[in-house]
Amino acid sequence: MSYTLAKFQPATVQVQVIHNPGDLATPATTVTDPNPVFAELQPAGPPPKPMRPKKPKAAKSAVPVPAESAFPDPNAAPAPASPGR
DSSP states (O other), rough: OEOOOBOOOOEEEEEEEEEEESSSSSSSEEEESSOOOOOOOOSSSSOOOOOOOOOOOOOOOOOOOTTTTTSTTTTSSOOOOOOTT
């Protein structure tokens, strides 16, 4: 017989089934050896270590973009219109 249970190692116990034929005076019987069957399950080792939460990466510091840059900051206020044009 085999026994299994979550978080335990499986165990197998050999069992012999004995059939005694009956006759006119006694009925037939079937017995198992050993009786009762006993199995002790062993723990399946230590549980896995819990994962630690990852630390969020530090935000990069915002570097100001010069006004004459070809790629101005899209969140910046628009430049005032020049009166000469």
